[in-house]
Amino acid sequence: MSETKRRKPAPANPPVKAATDSPTAAAADLPAAAKAQAVLRISSRNYSSWSMRGWLILRLSGLPFRTEVVSLDDPSTRAELLLQSSSILIPSLAHDGAEIWDTSGIAEYLNELLPESGLLPADRLARARCRAICGEMHAGFHALRSSLPMNLRAEVPGFTVWSAARSDIERICALWRDCLTTWGGPWLFGAQPSVADAMYAPVVLRCRTYDVPLDAACEDYAKTILGWPDVQEWIAAAKEEPEARITELEFDAEF
Numbered sequence: 001m002s003e004t005k006r007r008k009p010a011p012a013n014p015p016v017k018a019a020t021d022s023p024t025a026a027a028a029d030l031p032a033a034a035k036a037q038a039v040l041r042i043s044s045r046n047y048s049s050w051s052m053r054g055w056l057i058l059r060l061s062g063l064p065f066r067t068e069v070v071s072l073d074d075p076s077t078r079a080e081l082l083l084q085s086s087s088i089l090i091p092s093l094a095h096d097g098a099e100i101w102d103t104s105g106i107a108e109y110l111n112e113l114l115p116e117s118g119l120l121p122a123d124r125l126a127r128a129r130c131r132a133i134c135g136e137m138h139a140g141f142h143a144l145r146s147s148l149p150m151n152l153r154a155e156v157p158g159f160t161v162w163s164a165a166r167s168d169i170e171r172i173c174a175l176w177r178d179c180l181t182t183w184g185g186p187w188l189f190g191a192q193p194s195v196a197d198a199m200y201a202p203v204v205l206r207c208r209t210y211d212v213p214l215d216a217a218c219e220d221y222a223k224t225i226l227g228w229p230d231v232q233e234w235i236a237a238a239k240e241e242p243e244a245r246i247t248e249l250e251f252d253a254e255f
């Protein structure tokens with residue numbers, strides 16, 4: 001988005017956009033550069049929180065795209081990925097000659113391409129805060145990420161969250177409360193979901209998997225995320241995903 005451009009105010013109860021992976025969806029309304037075929041490479045829907053974030057960001061952008069699932073365990077897939085990009089990191093977006101393998105890079109690219117999509121909040125201060133909290137998720141919360149890995153098929157009632165992960169969760173809840181109070185909810189930056197909600201959605205799902213209690217404001221936010229049709233679609237697909245050789249990764253890998 002050009003930093004000065006403002007979106008029209010959102011209606012009081014806007015419907016959540018449910019764009020499809022279809023390469024033809026709404027193509028007629030897109031700027032010329034956006035009409036190239038977009039392919040988002042992801043890995044496991046059940047375990048890869050970064051894949052989920054990238055996919056939600058694509059959905060929010062409204063850019064039609066195709067999803068390609070790759071197996072990072074397979075050496076030949078890794079070799080192939082390295083031929084296409086200088087990184088094997090997932091998610092990776094290929095679009096109109098660009099290869100972008102980082103979730104924040106994908107969000108910024110799509111925001112420039114489709115400035116009216118509302119990926120970032122319209123207000124300058126909200127946009128700055130949005131970028132800051134997305135950066136904090138992207139670069140931090142290592143204890144949470146390693147000790148409560150995403151696993152959408154699991155339920156771990158009564159899980160003990162140790163102190164480092166607990167302080168990550170407390171910090172995240174403080175960020176959520178601050179955003180919900182400042183911008184009025186139900187999403188972190190007001191009436192519409194933004195990149196920040198895509199970034200924190202996997203944290204909500206981890207809290208559910210590991211039975212983490214939340215205060216009333218954060219619980220309401222968790223329900224907003226769980227009611228997001230795109231999140232529901234992702235979870236349903238994760239539950240259908242064939243089980244991979246992943247058992248040893250479950251409590252070790254940082255996803």
Ligand SMILES: N[C@@H](CCC(=O)N[C@@H](CS)C(=O)NCC(=O)O)C(=O)O
Pocket residue numbers: 043048049050051072088089090091101102103104138255
């Ligand atoms: N900072 C990256 C993180 C992506 C990441 O760590 N992806 C993991 C899967 S969830 C990956 O591709 N790992 C490949 C490997 O470790 O070989 C982003 O924002 O997209």
